[in-house]
Amino acid sequence: MSISTQPARWTITRPKGVLLPLALLVLAILAAFTLLPGVIAPHDPIALAMADRLKPPSLTHIFGTDEGGRDVFSRIVYGTRYSLGVAIAIVFASALFGVIYGAISGMARRGIDNLMMRIVDLFFGFPALVLALAVAASIGRGLDSVALSLAIIWWPGYARLVRGEVLRLRERPHVEAARALGVSEMTILRRHIIPFVVQEVNVRVTTDIGYALVAVTALSFLGLGANSPTPEWGLLIRDSRPYFGSAWWYLVFPGTMIMLTATAFSLIGDALASRRAA
Amino acid sequence: MKLRNGILGIALGLMMGGVSYSAFADDASTFVYADAGEPSTIDPAKANVNWEFTVTRNIYDRLIDFDLADPSKLLPALATEWTQDGKVWTFKLRDGVTFHDGSPFDATDVKATLDRLLKIGQGQSYLVDDIASVTVVDPMTVKIETKQPTVFLASNLSRIEMLSHVDIDKHKDDQGQAWFNENANGTGPYEFVSWTRGTQIELKRNDKWWGKFPEKPFDRVLDRFVTDGANRARGLEGGEFDLANFVPLDEALRIGTSSGFHMVEGNNLWAWPAIYLNMDLAPTNNKDFRDALVKAFDYNAMVQSFQGKAEVGRGPIPAWFPGSPEKEEPEIKTDLDAAKAALAKSGLANAKMKCSVPAGFPEFRFAATVLQSSAQQLGVTVEIEEQPFVEAITAIKSDKSNCFVLGNANLSPSDATKFFSAHYLKGGFYNSGKFFDQTLQDLVAKLPTIADATERGKLLKQAADIVVDSHYVIWTARPKTVVPEPDRIGGYRIDPAEYINARFWEMYSK
Numbered sequence: 083m084s085i086s087t088q089p090a091r092w093t094i095t096r097p098k099g100v101l102l103p104l105a106l107l108v109l110a111i112l113a114a115f116t117l118l119p120g121v122i123a124p125h126d127p128i129a130l131a132m133a134d135r136l137k138p139p140s141l142t143h144i145f146g147t148d149e150g151g152r153d154v155f156s157r158i159v160y161g162t163r164y165s166l167g168v169a170i171a172i173v174f175a176s177a178l179f180g181v182i183y184g185a186i187s188g189m190a191r192r193g194i195d196n197l198m199m200r201i202v203d204l205f206f207g208f209p210a211l212v213l214a215l216a217v218a219a220s221i222g223r224g225l226d227s228v229a230l231s232l233a234i235i236w237w238p239g240y241a242r243l244v245r246g247e248v249l250r251l252r253e254r255p256h257v258e259a260a261r262a263l264g265v266s267e268m269t270i271l272r273r274h275i276i277p278f279v280v281q282e283v284n285v286r287v288t289t290d291i292g293y294a295l296v297a298v299t300a301l302s303f304l305g306l307g308a309n310s311p312t313p314e315w316g317l318l319i320r321d322s323r324p325y326f327g328s329a330w331w332y333l334v335f336p337g338t339m340i341m342l343t344a345t346a347f348s349l350i351g352d353a354l355a356s357r358r359a360a
Numbered sequence: 361m362k363l364r365n366g367i368l369g370i371a372l373g374l375m376m377g378g379v380s381y382s383a384f385a386d387d388a389s390t391f392v393y394a395d396a397g398e399p400s401t402i403d404p405a406k407a408n409v410n411w412e413f414t415v416t417r418n419i420y421d422r423l424i425d426f427d428l429a430d431p432s433k434l435l436p437a438l439a440t441e442w443t444q445d446g447k448v449w450t451f452k453l454r455d456g457v458t459f460h461d462g463s464p465f466d467a468t469d470v471k472a473t474l475d476r477l478l479k480i481g482q483g484q485s486y487l488v489d490d491i492a493s494v495t496v497v498d499p500m501t502v503k504i505e506t507k508q509p510t511v512f513l514a515s516n517l518s519r520i521e522m523l524s525h526v527d528i529d530k531h532k533d534d535q536g537q538a539w540f541n542e543n544a545n546g547t548g549p550y551e552f553v554s555w556t557r558g559t560q561i562e563l564k565r566n567d568k569w570w571g572k573f574p575e576k577p578f579d580r581v582l583d584r585f586v587t588d589g590a591n592r593a594r595g596l597e598g599g600e601f602d603l604a605n606f607v608p609l610d611e612a613l614r615i616g617t618s619s620g621f622h623m624v625e626g627n628n629l630w631a632w633p634a635i636y637l638n639m640d641l642a643p644t645n646n647k648d649f650r651d652a653l654v655k656a657f658d659y660n661a662m663v664q665s666f667q668g669k670a671e672v673g674r675g676p677i678p679a680w681f682p683g684s685p686e687k688e689e690p691e692i693k694t695d696l697d698a699a700k701a702a703l704a705k706s707g708l709a710n711a712k713m714k715c716s717v718p719a720g721f722p723e724f725r726f727a728a729t730v731l732q733s734s735a736q737q738l739g740v741t742v743e744i745e746e747q748p749f750v751e752a753i754t755a756i757k758s759d760k761s762n763c764f765v766l767g768n769a770n771l772s773p774s775d776a777t778k779f780f781s782a783h784y785l786k787g788g789f790y791n792s793g794k795f796f797d798q799t800l801q802d803l804v805a806k807l808p809t810i811a812d813a814t815e816r817g818k819l820l821k822q823a824a825d826i827v828v829d830s831h832y833v834i835w836t837a838r839p840k841t842v843v844p845e846p847d848r849i850g851g852y853r854i855d856p857a858e859y860i861n862a863r864f865w866e867m868y869s870k
Contacts, residue, residue: 129733135665309743309745327590327594327611328610
């Protein structure tokens with residue numbers, strides 16, 4: 083039996099079916115929206131244009147307009163960097179903290195490990211969104227506070243995942259061999275454990291971006307996130323509600339974007355997980 | 361199997377939902393009203409918001425009523441006649457009126473009610489705070505003496521609900537506040553039945569009421585608490601509700617012009633998005649800066665947002681209000697060049713400011729958005745923060761915000777001074793930007809004592825001019841209120857001097 087001491091390389095092989103290519107296409111579109119909004123968006127996302135108020139989709143405004151005559155498509159394009167940007171920031175910050183915390187806990191002595199995991203359990207004891215709502219409400223409204231509150235509830239998942247992986251890996255022969263050769267615990271962690279753990283974390287990060295996006299937009303929808311006229315997607319849905327009966331497009335397109343984005347990240351995460359399992 | 365049971369369960373649930381919905385739609389004797397909130401109290405001495413008045417106005421009567429078509433015209437209610445002699449007013453009461461518990465109504469009830477209201481000093485007490493004493497002359501006559509002669513007492517009493525002195529005496533300890541908070545015994549057209557917290561208040565028709573119901577009145581009223589405007593609109597459109605208040609204008613226009621509905625239009629105070637600027641906090645503490653904002657504001661955008669069903673205000677008192685000097689005030693319109701000149705004079709180019717908006721009112725948020733967009737043309741940055749009402753008003757009062765968006769509140773049908781007392785006088789609850797002008801204070805105190813209407817009109821214009829010239833407020837637009845009423849019911853009228861409220865006793869099924 084041969085035991086690999088190097089992490090597997092991550093490549094996405096040719097997918098079966100059309101879902102993954104579609105998900106990658108959505109991701110590419112989102113990347114374009116984020117990086118080149120001024121090129122893609124045909125209209126100013128903020129300036130009012132009352133003559134075009136609540137116009138249905140047309141060639142001029144493919145997703146219609148809102149109550150201020152603003153182009154919904156342009157607002158969605160510019161909103162990508164808020165909604166998706168915050169979601170990515172939340173997941174990366176949580177992953178970074180969770181990995182460090184989980185790794186320390188996994189390598190620590192039993193007493194410290196227990197204490198650190200009980201702290202993690204405390205976070206799991208509360209319903210996640212309710213806890214995020216409470217934190218966001220207490221530290222004030224705005225995308226910053228949404229990001230902070232969601233990061234606070236998000237990191238324990240990574241800590242637990244990483245700690246489990248560390249416990250599993252540290253019994254592996256290559257780690258024991260390194261230890262027998264007198265390699266320090268920190269080096270073992272850095273060179274022989276973390277690279278394996280990161281692969282698991284990668285899968286989770288990809289999937290979590292979609293979930294975090296839903297959470298960010300949910301908090302904005304509830305009035306805790308971005309403030310008007312920021313074209314954040316959850317806020318667009320919140321603002322559209324009084325007009326749903328007369329302007330369906332105002333609600334439907336931002337909602338569809340959230341659904342497509344979350345699904346795309348979920349599919350890509352699944353693909354990564356499948357590849358990892360294989 | 362589990363899945364199949366689940367689907368069956370959902371189907372059964374939907375069917376049962378359909379059954380209960382149908383029961384409401386077919387029940388012509390029950391009126392279901394979608395109200396924008398749940399009362400915190402149904403005590404008439406403390407009621408202060410629309411959804412509290414929905415209950416108190418229909419359970420209790422007032423001494424005086426007024427003509428909705430002409431608010432300056434007073435009509436008899438529990439008082440059939442009244443006279444003024446300087447500081448003394450004498451009211452003759454209606455004979456044979458009884459409370460819902462069967463006890464008779466007389467002058468003792470009037471005295472107990474007014475004494476209690478002034479002692480508690482909340483809710484609508486500001487309308488009658490110039491009362492010095494109330495005297496029972498005989499069971500059917502009551503005398504009210506004011507601190508100074510006032511021409512508006514009778515008009516303001518048209519908002520004050522009369523309670524039973526028996527109830528007040530029975531619950532003396534805390535002025536009856538605990539009991540009146542959640543119990544009611546009035547002389548009015550509807551009786552209190554129950555309050556299901558979080559859901560509804562149920563009323564039943566008082567068939568012994570002294571007033572006249574239309575043909576086919578509603579025997580039962582369910583006042584439902586539906587906080588979301590979109591849900592109120594959906595329920596009204598779908599037939600779950602017979603009427604709803606605060607339906608967003610776009611939805612109201614759409615529903616009102618659809619088959620099976622008609623529109624009722626009128627004036628009201630609640631829906632005005634007026635932007636109050638903080639007089640104490642930079643940069644809005646600079647008069648020229650405020651002038652620049654007033655002149656830069658895109659009033660047409662607001663009128664367009666109300667689909668043309670609005671006009672631009674010229675001052676604190678709307679043109680339709682009795683004695684309003686509005687027609688003599690100069691027109692307020694967007695003038696970007698003048699705004700830039702005023703900004704240059706202020707020396708506050710590229711200034712930044714924050715605006716607090718009470719959450720839940722799209723018109724208010726949009727007014728702030730228009731301010732933001734207008735100010736941007738001057739190079740001024742406006743940050744908008746939507747917050748719950750109390751947080752928003754606290755933000756500006758505690759100098760954490762430069763502006764605040766709100767409607768105007770004046771419950772009096774013809775006393776224009778009440779526009780000033782809450783919004784522009786020192787200590788007024790809605791004087792969020794801390795406006796103060798001693799001349800205005802003196803004028804407002806003097807106005808009710810002037811019997812001559814022409815002279816009063818001149819002073820009222822002076823008072824309005826002080827507020828206009830200070831640039832304390834941006835009167836963004838004065839929209840009409842549009843209420844979609846199903847064709848199957850009738851009788852709804854908009855009270856021009858109040859928020860959007862339903863007089864259930866005027867409603868009927870067709």
